[in-house]
């Protein structure tokens with residue numbers, strides 16, 4: 001809470017190409033609930049360098065991601081859309097919270113284990129303490145709610161644990177955040193291996209729908225999507241490929257899984273896949289058009305970057321000063 005306003009914080013990494021999972025699991029929900037909160041949507045570039053990045057490429061992707069937030073329908077006059085690296089409070093609070101986080105807790109993080117396995121040549125300390133930086137992001141703004149996909153739930157839990165531990169020592173410093181999961185789309189799976197989540201870093205481009213994929217590519221990928229030999233459109237765990245297509249169609253059209261099942265009762269997989277592909281194309285087209293338009297307006301985007309970094313810094317500094325005082329750092333002399 002800030003004053004009497006409820007706060008929402010969320011962020012995304014500018015690493016790799018954004019997928020339909022990022023959109024349906026997160027971005028679309030952000031737009032949906034943003035009006036109810038004082039909001040902060042960050043392009044979390046500090047997190048990105050836990051994996052080696054090409055500097056020019058990272059800068060370009062970060063700007064594209066920030067533009068995409070706006071293209072998805074977040075009004076940057078009302079929502080604070082900014083780069084994490086422009087607000088030094090994130091790193092400063094992360095350091096303090098590192099001293100309130102246990103190695104054992106971090107060792108249990110499944111995303112760390114996955115990423116460490118994938119990047120065995122670069123298991124750096126930043127990768128290990130990544131969830132602490134994420135906790136700092138959220139707690140810095142006293143966020144009440146954090147809309148994310150299912151894969152981030154464990155990070156939300158550790159954020160709550162760190163906040164509660166800190167509060168237990170120093171009093172009510174941090175708001176304890178709640179995760180917000182959308183009804184549909186919280187876990188979009190790979191189109192090639194429905195046991196896995198759809199991921200920006202998947203090596204097989206057919207496994208993911210990228211937000212900038214053109215219509216033909218989207219349809220082709222859905223036609224090739226791995227399903228099963230049951231030949232029935234039912235929503236059950238034993239048919240993860242079909243379940244995923246139902247989730248995607250439902251998230252795009254606003255329909256519950258039961259409704260989707262009824263709509264396609266007795267239809268073949270081929271017809272269903274086409275319908276899902278078309279529903280996705282219809283979602284992505286306006287997003288892509290607005291993105292193309294906005295990208296041309298350099299001065300407008302630059303203005304947003306500047307003013308929103310200032311706004312975010314204002315709120316971040318408030319919490320940071322409070323925390324610094326609590327832990328015993330000397331007062332600043334004015």
Ligand code: TYM
Pocket residue numbers: 009010011012013014021022023024025026027044047133134137138146147148149150151152185186187188189197198199
């Ligand atoms: P990132 O960049 O991997 O993903 C951004 C958001 O997309 C969601 N998501 C998915 N949802 C459904 N199905 C999928 N297949 C799928 N793949 C990704 C993620 O859950 C996420 O909500 N650590 C975070 C970024 C972050 C953050 C934060 C998030 C940094 N600080 C503070 C919230 C609050 C990450 O890497 O997300």
